[in-house]
Amino acid sequence: MRKTRLKIFLYPSLVIFLCAALFPGGEEKGEALLIKGAKIYTMGPKGVLLGASLLIEGGKIKKIIEGLDWPQAQVVDYSGKCIIPGLVDAHTYISGYYRLLENSQVVTSDLVALAAFDPLSPEVDEALAAGITTANLCPRNENLVGGITSILKLSKDPKGVFFLKKEGFLKISFAKDVERDDRAPTSLMGAKEMLDESLKNAGNQGDREEIFQEQGILKLAKGELQPLIAASNYEEINTALKWLSDWKKKGVIVGGEEVYRFIEELNKKEISILLSPFLFAFPDRIFEKASSLLKLGIKIAFVSDMPEGEASGLRTSALLLFHQEMPQEEALKTITLYPAQILGVESVVGSLEEGKDADFVVFSGEPLDLSSKILAVYSSGRLVSK
Amino acid sequence: MCLISLLLSPVLPTFGQTRAIRGAKIHTMASEVIESGVILIRDGKIADIGENISVPQGAEVIEASGWILYPGFMAPSCLLGSQEIVNFESFSPDSSSLDRFDFYGDYSRYWAGGITSIYLDTPKNRLISGKGAVVKLGTDHGAALVIKKDAALRINLVKDALLPPMIKIYPAPVSIENPITPTQKQFPSTALGAYGVLQGLFNFEPYAGDLAKYMEEISAPLKQAQEQNWPIVIQCEKAAEIGQALELAEQLKLSLVISGGAEASQFVDILKAKNIPVIAEVNLRPNDIFPGAKSFPIEEPNTDPKNISALLRSGILVALKPMEEKYIFDLFWITQYFQRYGLSDDELIKTITINPARIFGVESRIGSLEKGKDADILFFQKETGKPLPRLKKVMIEGRIVHEKQ
């Protein structure tokens, strides 16, 4: 019974992999595109460029020119506007909130989130409209081992589902949603024990089906995958850190407010954290603690948790952080460069440098100004939202 | 230097002695902005304010050059924690929100948001949920905090109010005349019913009957409200509800205040003609903060800030409040993100200072920085490169209650 259900669940994912392989999106060879006249926040070494322009060819940034004109290129003039790299959302359930939960088991390590992605859903529009071009699609928190996350370039056309990493992280959850009355585990310690067991027994069973179901865990054991651990309150984060040190692994923690009680440990262990989006109505101390983390040099990144959260949550969080004595660039990095680095895709996205993807957002004014609106969003050189 | 002197300034009651704040840029919501003015404070009141005023001998001087002063904010509607339960009856106009005010509460978070006084409102989930009061979130506990006892009466025409709970009337004591009855359904469950009930209550003539006494009790406050024309805050969001509210006010000669008013922009002319003030509810969800952001699905009623900006520009008396109670600490943000519609700073700040004070008739004490008013002053500081100035100190009745390092 369970196996069949699982098969049913697996086929679409395979199909979509094939689609992705056949029609690799964003690779269209065309004439060059020159983005001109804007103030460019390249989150890279070049810093902020005034009066520079981007030369885009084949979806990549070919060149960042100091001058303003370039022969044989279609010119788009954004003079007086601001440009930042496309936002990177490091933890989201976008377009598949109900498809991203497999209720039959607690440990479902073979599921790949990519299969649940639906390019036609309105949430994708929302995300693109808010400037999010890269998203890490994650299984939900209800399962102890939810499955494998996939890092996508968002785009609205069904054939062009294009992923940076098909298998990004292994989603593990110590959150309260795991501990339900109608199934094991019913407590946090039980969850940890169960996880340890499944990691120990990984690959011991002979049955091929079993082995296939455990592939995520196996990859984790081999070190091919890194864990992405959802833990909100003190005990959960403490358990997560203990688990990581037990298995000598580096990982990423998706944490809430209580993350700030572990600043020393995080600093030592070089564990980067993803923060749920800031809202207004948060007490000031939270913003202050977040900025203190950044000052320590710990990489933090804000996530949108769509559709639980909202797409503009990223920009709001950066805005509030900026309001709290953080320099604007640093605040912007928490939604562009740092998430890219945490996801390990900084070679492709996250900043505007030569050779990287041409993902960028054009603002009418300063990016973190209440009155400035998004004029255009480009994903790998193509205008995806206006 | 001045900052140090500020931090050193005592946090003590200032009775008897005079204080002077010198050199600050003052946004008095009464006249135009004073670039470098002086405020004299005595006994928690503003003794004098102006461009060039001589500081008397022995006055303790606060050097505030480089600072921006605003009057303390007034939240036009606040529940002090989203406690939604009032009463079982769907209309209980005799219940007063002052009864659930916590005189000993800790209001430091409200101060951090610049809120020094609020209109303590009654919830939205009953047809007539009761009378509200204007209170100050001050430091001296007790009766001194109450500014105006019965400031307004709230009526809700929104759909939360249209499904009152089943009510049980306890017979006391049980007898043949009044036996134990099962729980009964209550009025109203439709907008029509609400309309009928309200009309019935407002022009109610005493009659003999078993419910007469009760009905008299209930309708007494309404009569009072009509005679002394209290502002009647009517919660109405959709256009239809607003129309209904206007008609009701017309018939019953009520001095109407529209609360919510998401779609009130369609009625601008009428509102202007009858000068009916509006307490506009602003949606502070991330997607609505930034212009042009879409969010799916689009809810009903349409809470697009554009509508509210139309109201603001039309010159109607408008007060702003967040749609959700938890955002009440961000009143300043709420005003500021209407900048994009080209409204001046003072216009916007007025919507959370003097306008609500006018609506609830307490402008003689709070709402602006004028001679004789309470010395509720916010000290802002503008840092270069930041989008907005930041609140650093809060002064209530001449004493500094909140300071940010």
Next chain:
Amino acid sequence: MVKRKFNPAFKSIFFLILACGFLMAPVRADDVIALKVGTLLKGNGEVLKDAIIIIKNGKIEFAGVNYPVPKGTNILEFKEGVATPGFIAANACLHISQETKEVSTYSREDFYEYRIEKIPALNEERSETTPEMNLLYSVDPRSEDFALAWRSGVTCVYLAPGNLNVYNGTGTVLKTWGQSPQNMTVRNMVQIKVTLGEEPAVGAEGSRFDPGLRTRRPQNRMGVDSIFRQALVDLQNKSELPDSQLNPQELLFRKVLQGEISLRIRAKSYVDIKSAFRYMEEFGFKWILEEGVDAYKYLDDLKNKNVPVIYGPVYRPKGRFDFNSENDFYRAQTPILLAKKGILFAFQNDAKSPISALRDEAIYAVKLGLDEESALKALTFHAAKILGVEDRIGTVEKGKDGDLLIFSGDPFSPSSRLEKVLINGKVMDPNK
């Protein structure tokens, strides 16, 4: 002449060095605390007058009379003060975690009005045999009950997973003050907590692996009995296997049979105590009787097989407890009987009596006729012995942790007040 020339310079240097010395002195000895108290109850029965206690780096350097206190040591003096070791709750029922689940309860006073109450969710109901559970990492050091505990003189507690399984898990001995559970720990993996009787049968909702199974095995004492024995019998059959081939559970059970880890058996009624004795004869493990409300019926057996008892709460007003035993009065008297018999015993609190009332429980026992010495021992030294941490805490002796309480008078008089609390040599004021 030469002298005269030489003198002033020498003098100045001398004074300078002296001054330096004075300046340095407090800096050198800042990690040393000296306490002068009117009376010192060492916990092991000794009583000293005008005692001096030196604490260095959180450990007790010296405890006794007339000791040369080094210069510059910061001395705390309590002329009438009485110093005792920090109290130890040999079994504590605390809300130490945000890992809670909501249950609807009612208050006794107006008992038609239900209200939602949060209880710690520390029961792993995956199986009835989960001895490998350990709650160290589901402890939040900032939770209120810890603050409540040390403010009321309890400096050390024993915490274990909940009571709804037969083998619940191993316990942890924690200080009640610290930055993180790791550095609060005195000793981890102390004693496997076992619950006998009705609780595991009735209390638990049942582990539901596959959705078909709605109830679980133990429905009554027999089921509990079989589960308890099954685990140990299975291991006995594997006796020739080496440790490497056993899973962590079985390793723990092996340690139990070898006597390295002792069981702590929660047996509320005399029936369960009886069966506990039976198991002891069958398997020959060491065990400790927890919440031994009916312990007074087995005084001789407990004495002969030297089984320690953890007892509490002493105060049981009528109608408050739903125990299946006939008389509350004997219960109140159990500590006295145990002391008379010379059985090792310690106090505990439970869900209905707050940890801040642990001292009051002892006072009540004293009021009923328990002598103060054994009451204090039960709170400190014997508790530490039962938990197997007497090498670190429990008495005021050289080399032990600086956990001390300083009372304004006799600790067993309710009108004397707790002045200071020391945990690991850190002086804290409980009255703030």
Next chain:
Amino acid sequence: MKRFFYPSHILKYVLVLLLLAPLPLISQVKAIKARKIYTGTQGVIEKGVILIEHGKIVDIGEEAKIPWNAEAIDYSQKVVIPGLVEAHAMRGYDKANEDNPLTPFVSVLDNYDTSHDAITEALRSGVTTINIMPGNATILGGRGAIFKTFGLVVEDALLVPDSGMKISVAGTPMQSRMGVMAQLRRYFNETKDYMEKKEKEQTAPKKDEMVSTPMSFRSPESVKYEAVADLLRGRYGAFFNCPSPSDVVQAQKFSEAYAFKAVYVLGPECYKSADFIAEKKLKVILDPELIYFEKGPVSEELKKVEVAKVFYDKGIEFALLSDPDKVHTRSLIYQAMKAVSCGVPADAALKFVTIVPAQILEVDRQVGSLEKGKLANFVVLDKEPLDLAAKVEFVYIEGKAVYDREKDEDLKELTNEKIIQ
């Protein structure tokens, strides 16, 4: 007195004694000799004597002259303190509240169980007067009554039939304080109208109609309103249940508006409104929890508040309560000791369980201290009152020894020497 035992006159005295022998048996007078008498109001009397006649104290003093026919009882090794007074107890019945939120017409008289465990326990710990009140869960809970802790039927034990009306202004989970106050006002206004109507009809009710006539014989209207009407007429006061500090303010405003006297039963958090209470000189009864741990909203540190001390420093006289459910608040005398540990002086602490509660209940003409003309309710201890080791040996209510430690069967079981081998 020495001359009495002069050997030469011995025969005369023998004759006199023989003649007078029957008289003591007839006489009502008792003379209690004690090592130490805490009168409660006139300080402490060393080697004092109390003279009792018809259950009242006739005389008290160091050498109150003992009439020749007095039945002398010798406690010359023991200490005597006034009988303790518990100002507000929610025990002694099966259920605390009606489910109906507005039941002013009920009375604990109809629900009281004289032989309830809690009551015997109170007697055992030296409480002689106890004010039984309905619970906190209803808005208008009904009327309480003051009882002696001894007596077979309610009439025996009764001291004051209607001690006060229980009003709870606190918001419930179902209803905020706003709704509660509205309902209260409504009820009180209706009652006022009813009273006016009554006066018009010139048929004011007889003084103790409520106690005497059974409910069924009266009109439902009078049943509904009489209880509150009596409150407004000033026949008895109200007992406000105030868990939070601002409840006190609201309750005080309410009682002012309708002009009736009130007592405030405080929650532990109410230390915040101590200034208000001191200013308005309110009669207050403290929560059994004398030590209150509060969590700061911003700095999430726990803060310890010794409530009794706060009130004592403000110069407020309060009554202490006990809660036999918990070990640390189990008896009134224990609470007094706790108060001492909080920093309240011993003599004041003793006042707060004897005379002050009596004053609050307005029975200080009868009980609360040992004075001429008061009821002879006192407790005989073997040690100083605020010593843990002190045992309650005898309890006297109206001159009768109603409790004797020797004869206490339950206590015998509790500290049974037999089963201790």
